[in-house]
Amino acid sequence: xxxxxxxxxxxxxxxxxxxxxxxxxxxxxxxxxxxxxxxxxxxxxxxxxxxxxxxxxxxxxxxxxxxxxxxxxxxxxxxxxxxxxxxxxxxxxxxxxxxxxxxxxxxxxxxxxxxxxxxxxxxxxxxxxxxxxxxxxxxxxxxxxxxxxxxxxxxxxxxxxxxxxxxxxxxxxxxxxxxxxxxxxxxxxxxxxxxxxxxxxxxxxxxxxxxxxxxxxxxxxxxxxxxxxxxxxxxxxxxxxxxxxxxxxxxxxxxxxxxxxxxxxxxxxxxxxxxxxxxxxxxxxxxxxxxxxxxxxxxxxxxxxxxxxxxxxxxxxxxxxxxxxxxxxxxxxxxxxxxxxxxxxxxxxxxxxx
Amino acid sequence: xxxxxxxxxxxxxxxxxxxxxxxxxxxxxxxxxxxxxxxxxxxxxxxxxxxxxxxxxxxxxxxxxxxxxxxxxxxxxxxxxxxxxxxxxxxxxxxxxxxxxxxxxxxxxxxxxxxxxxxxxxxxxxxxxxxxxxxxxxxxxxxxxxxxxxxxxxxxxxxxxxxxxxxxxxxxxxxxxxxxxxxxxxxxxxxxxxxxxxxxxxxxxxxxxxxxxxxxxxxxxxxxxxxxxxxxxxxxxxxxxxxxxxxxxxxxxxxxxxxxxxxxxxxxxxxxxxxxxxxxxxxxxxxxxxxxxxxxxxxxxxxxxxxxxxxxxxxxxxxxxxxxxxxxx
Ligand SMILES: Cc1ncc(C[n+]2csc(CCOP(=O)(O)OP(=O)(O)O)c2C)c(N)n1
Numbered sequence: 001x002x003x004x005x006x007x008x009x010x011x012x013x014x015x016x017x018x019x020x021x022x023x024x025x026x027x028x029x030x031x032x033x034x035x036x037x038x039x040x041x042x043x044x045x046x047x048x049x050x051x052x053x054x055x056x057x058x059x060x061x062x063x064x065x066x067x068x069x070x071x072x073x074x075x076x077x078x079x080x081x082x083x084x085x086x087x088x089x090x091x092x093x094x095x096x097x098x099x100x101x102x103x104x105x106x107x108x109x110x111x112x113x114x115x116x117x118x119x120x121x122x123x124x125x126x127x128x129x130x131x132x133x134x135x136x137x138x139x140x141x142x143x144x145x146x147x148x149x150x151x152x153x154x155x156x157x158x159x160x161x162x163x164x165x166x167x168x169x170x171x172x173x174x175x176x177x178x179x180x181x182x183x184x185x186x187x188x189x190x191x192x193x194x195x196x197x198x199x200x201x202x203x204x205x206x207x208x209x210x211x212x213x214x215x216x217x218x219x220x221x222x223x224x225x226x227x228x229x230x231x232x233x234x235x236x237x238x239x240x241x242x243x244x245x246x247x248x249x250x251x252x253x254x255x256x257x258x259x260x261x262x263x264x265x266x267x268x269x270x271x272x273x274x275x276x277x278x279x280x281x282x283x284x285x286x287x288x289x290x291x292x293x294x295x296x297x298x299x300x301x302x303x304x305x306x307x308x309x310x311x312x313x314x315x316x317x318x319x320x321x322x323x324x325x326x327x328x329x330x331x332x333x334x335x336x337x338x339x340x341x342x343x344x345x346x347x348x349x350x351x352x353x354x
Numbered sequence: 355x356x357x358x359x360x361x362x363x364x365x366x367x368x369x370x371x372x373x374x375x376x377x378x379x380x381x382x383x384x385x386x387x388x389x390x391x392x393x394x395x396x397x398x399x400x401x402x403x404x405x406x407x408x409x410x411x412x413x414x415x416x417x418x419x420x421x422x423x424x425x426x427x428x429x430x431x432x433x434x435x436x437x438x439x440x441x442x443x444x445x446x447x448x449x450x451x452x453x454x455x456x457x458x459x460x461x462x463x464x465x466x467x468x469x470x471x472x473x474x475x476x477x478x479x480x481x482x483x484x485x486x487x488x489x490x491x492x493x494x495x496x497x498x499x500x501x502x503x504x505x506x507x508x509x510x511x512x513x514x515x516x517x518x519x520x521x522x523x524x525x526x527x528x529x530x531x532x533x534x535x536x537x538x539x540x541x542x543x544x545x546x547x548x549x550x551x552x553x554x555x556x557x558x559x560x561x562x563x564x565x566x567x568x569x570x571x572x573x574x575x576x577x578x579x580x581x582x583x584x585x586x587x588x589x590x591x592x593x594x595x596x597x598x599x600x601x602x603x604x605x606x607x608x609x610x611x612x613x614x615x616x617x618x619x620x621x622x623x624x625x626x627x628x629x630x631x632x633x634x635x636x637x638x639x640x641x642x643x644x645x646x647x648x649x650x651x652x653x654x655x656x657x658x659x660x661x662x663x664x665x666x667x668x669x670x671x672x673x674x675x676x677x678x679x680x681x682x683x
Contacts, residue, residue, distance in 0.1 A: 062483075139480075210410075342663060
């Protein structure tokens with residue numbers, strides 16, 4: 001665990017030369033760890049598929065890829081159950097997939113097909129899979145933070161111990177709505193987990209150019225919300241923090257906040273690496289962050305501990321690749337939504353006004 | 355004279371106002387990025403310094419309020435909102451504050467400033483990355499609203515907005531960024547001298563709109579010409595306060611009106627155009643019922659075929675105009 005008290009800086013966690021060794025697996029069960037591995041790899045490969053489709057010109061809708069950030073969603077989701085209520089933003093492929101959102105429905109959505117997660121009406125930035133607890137993502141920065149808190153209010157009133165999760169970035173912490181929501185969730189003791197993925201960038205701007213201090217957990221503490229600062233590329237550490245804070249929420253002890261420090265390998269939007277924008281975003285910086293690879297670190301740890309035979313990894317990868325290949329084929333073949341959908345979905349009774 | 359694209363004309367406008375007024379500053383998201391607002395701000399930070407060309411955190415409300423405050427104390431801020439959809443988060447500062455301070459504080463002060471909102475749609479971006487909300491804002495007394503269609507206006511209305519003693523919302527449309535035009539050198543522009551203009555002359559029907567709708571109207575006019583129908587194209591340029599003189603003059607001549615708007619119909623700008631034409635004409639001056647081309651009453655879709663069905667095109671505008679003409683001859 002990294003400083004959880006009054007520290008307002010990321011310190012060593014922001015230095016990609018550090019924390020790049022194999023993960024400390026502790027006494028984690030091998031099955032669970034292998035589950036994390038599979039889930040992270042599925043997210044990684046699915047996003048690579050999307051990136052390739054974009055490069056090939058098959059996909060046009062804007063896609064914000066979270067390659068490199070997989071451990072956050074997978075660690076958090078390990079503490080969740082399908083009746084919990086998860087909300088995301090513009091970069092939410094991982095949040096959707098980590099709770100078990102169907103990759104085929106995600107890819108179809110990105111193609112704009114009627115079989116997509118949002119019936120082809122939303123694209124990459126509008127995913128939806130309530131059957132597994134993913135209740136929606138939208139790209140207005142910060143917009144789902146209070147909505148998740150509202151889902152938590154409903155969960156609290158339902159009294160079944162369910163929680164809500166809001167995923168957002170360091171940039172979203174610059175919107176007033178985060179601060180309003182932290183305050184309200186705190187006084188109302190709402191069972192909501194705020195998950196800030198601090199990837200040190202908002203679009204082209206380094207956090208140093210946007211905030212006086214680089215740890216956003218300070219905003220939670222200022223509102224009396226318990227916060228944990230974790231290595232967002234260490235799935236074990238994220239899972240442990242999520243487990244503790246989610247349990248507290250389920251037991252009626254109010255909201256929690258995880259700040260997971262991570263880095264996106266691709267640009268703000270689209271498949272490129274964007275090493276030409278921003279202050280620190282240089283080829284060296286990116287290469288260093290790739291050394292803190294959340295998937296590679298888990299894999300090395302499992303191999304070093306002789307917990308898993310190397311060919312198990314090959315098998316997992318092949319399975320995922322097959323699933324994704326089928327998903328792409330199905331998306332290509334699927335029909336677009338009918339033109340009537342344009343008006344039919346505006347109101348409960350359709351959109352015809354005259 | 356050389357040919358200048360709309361987005362470069364915007365940048366030239368910034369260059370002119372920041373050069374001529376040392377108290378003018380630009381503030382908003384993406385101003386230090388080479389691509390965030392197209393190339394419309396490119397290099398301004400290097401030319402005028404990062405003290406006067408300020409990239410901001412993701413804080414639309416505070417950014418706009420900070421500009422209001424600086425404007426109340428002698429500076430001339432231009433706030434840039436790279437997408438109108440995100441500008442919604444600044445709407446209190448625009449509508450409740452900037453637009454009202456002069457009036458509600460007895461006429462003694464005015465946050466004279468420019469708010470630049472960019473319409474950025476299409477490309478399968480969807481419901482929250484596509485909106486053109488000019489009609490909302492043009493509803494507000496105290497907030498001048500301008501929408502340039504041509505490269506020259508893109509530059510000159512920015513200059514006029516910046517030199518105005520009132521808060522002005524300047525709205526540009528990324529679908530116009532590559533439109534090129536020869537431009538005379540930049541000069542001071544008095545916003546109050548700017549009104550609607552006739553961009554093309556004909557006699558069968560008046561096509562009226564602002565911003566990208568003018569481009570659609572001009573392209574539709576070309577199509578209509580091949581059907582032997584000639585039309586007036588009126589570019590309104592300023593939505594608030596609306597100057598209907600050119601529109602009414604044109605309608606009196608043609609007796610027919612098609613209002614075109616890149617946003618929704620209900621309580622929208624196209625309806626305002628029809629109302630102000632009707633209010634300033636006699637019934638016997640009309641040869642046909644006026645009509646409008648707008649978006650379907652739905653949020654923007656992402657899916658390719660739905661997007662194609664969603665936005666008006668020169669063809670759909672020409673077809674609507676032809677329909678009016680045919681029904682009334
Ligand atoms: C209200 C609003 N303002 C601006 C934007 C444009 N925008 C989209 S993503 C983004 C960066 C957000 O950064 P962060 O929250 O750190 O998330 P990340 O992109 O790093 O995942 C911005 C500024 C937006 N979508 N919504």
